[in-house]
Amino acid sequence: MSIEDRIRTLEEIEAVRRVLAAVGATCDAPYDGAAFAGHFTEDGVMDLMEMGVYTGRAAIQEFIDGMRARVPFTMHYWDGYAIDVDGAEATATWYGFETPNLNGTAHLGGLTHDATLKKIEGCWMVTRLGQQLHFMTPYDKGWVRQRVTDQTA
Amino acid sequence: MASLEDRVQLLEDIEAIRRLKIKYARLCDTGYDGTKLAALFTEDAVWDGGKEFGVQNGRGAIKAMFDDMSNDLTFALHYMIGHTIDVDPSGTSAKAHWYLWEPMTYQGRAILNAITYDDEHRKVDGEWLFSRMALTFHFLTPYEDGWVKTRMVTDG
Amino acid sequence: MPSERTVEQRLQRLEDIAAVRQLKHTYAKLMDAGLCHENKAWPDDRFLALFADDAIWESNVHGRHEGREALRALFAGWAARITFAKHHTIAPSIDIAPSGAEASGHWYTWETITADGQPIWLAATYNDDFVKRDRRWLIKHVRSNIQFRSPYHQGWAAEAPLPQMGA
Secondary structure (H helix, E strand, C coil), rough: CHHHHHHHHHHHHHHHHHHHHHHHHHHCCCCCCHHHHEEEEEEEEEECCHEEEECCCCHHHHHHHHHHHCCCCCCEEEEEEEEEEEEEEEEEEEEECCCCCCCCEEEEEEEEEEEEEEEECCCEEEEEEEEEEEEEECCCCCCCCCCCCCCCC | CCCHHHHHHHHHHHHHHHHHHHHHHHHHCCCHHHHHCCEEEEEEEEEECCCHCCEECHHHHHHHHHHHHHEEEEEEEEEEEEEEEEEECCCCCEEEEEEEEEEEECCEEEEEEEEEEEEEEEECCCCEEEEEEEEEEEEEEEECCCCHHHHHHHHH | CCCCHHHHHHHHHHHHHHHHHHHHHHHHHHHHHHHHCCCCCCCCHHHHCCCEEEEEEECCCCCCEEEEEEEEHHHHHHHEEEEEEEEEEEEEEEEEECCEEEEEEEEEEEEEECCCCEEEEEEEEEEEEEEEEEEEEEEEEEEEEEEEEECCCCCCCCCCCCCCCCC
């Protein structure tokens, strides 16, 4: 591989990391559904497993904007990325930690995420975002006493 | 001034070492496969868990430790955080520092674990491995207690 | 990446991102080493050397502190009350200015602290500026937006939101 190609690979890894950081930040309170969905391709998919599958920018935006009423506060701590770039396609996995206020109670959430991305007109766009929920527990209980609080209620 | 080639190589090495640490985390969090975890360490590597968890010398001892880990440690998420990675000018060894934030279930109890790692790496046949992983435990607290009431559950 | 940039410039940008990322990690690491029972002589010169002479540290809770001596006093005040801290500082998002001499970065921090003998959760974001002087990156301006500082056993839903600073 030429030096230029090797630099490009490193640049792309950094660029994907940046896009995913922006995705994570826009689903923090106060939530920016339009900006969040804007990182997805038109037919992008967000697969939240027990919390539903959302296909297309409009559905994704609606879900994120709807958080405002359901979850008055949260932050998404996303890191531990493993990013692989192959030309104009990329895959990523990472860890997520969340601190939502659900039903008036502080919660700790432990998740892992995965995504596939495509580079379109110079921009990395998410084609699929997945999450695996390991726990979402009230701060005073912990994941052994109560592993998951239902967020869709 | 280092050549372009050397400078690119350095950044690639940092990325490779970062990936190695994340791979370690993933293997821990998906059942502690001793064989796969031990393969991330050099033959003569040291895993140093301090006075709380002891020292394992060599790949065989490290494998045995991880093979036993999931008996008691039934759930964990290893959040590998931050990092400084300093690659030696030789390009064949490196040192790294990381934070770990780890919610886990140990013997049926929810435990919060805060660690910093001081890692050492060697490049063997073009592949970065851990030659030493040293853990400093800042707290290992039962979830109900918090780190002021019980800093280390192992003290009790 | 604009194609008019040379290979060398593109490489330099990646090196600068790596350097700023390591600088912020070192900030967290040295602060946590300082904020502990055993250490009475913090902040030391090694920690303060991470900052530019005219650096600013500000937050929505602690106000604005400008210049190295003001920073020294601010941090010494923390050291008097905080006997344990872990700044888990994650999710770096770093921009290097076209000049190559300035940078900005965004992080999250998830802190576990013991202040006045009590365990506290602290969540914040950093919106920081950096400057390169004599080929070394230094912290120019720390903006810490604290989201909550909550007693361990109380959680963060019971408190009113803290006012936030602009970027």
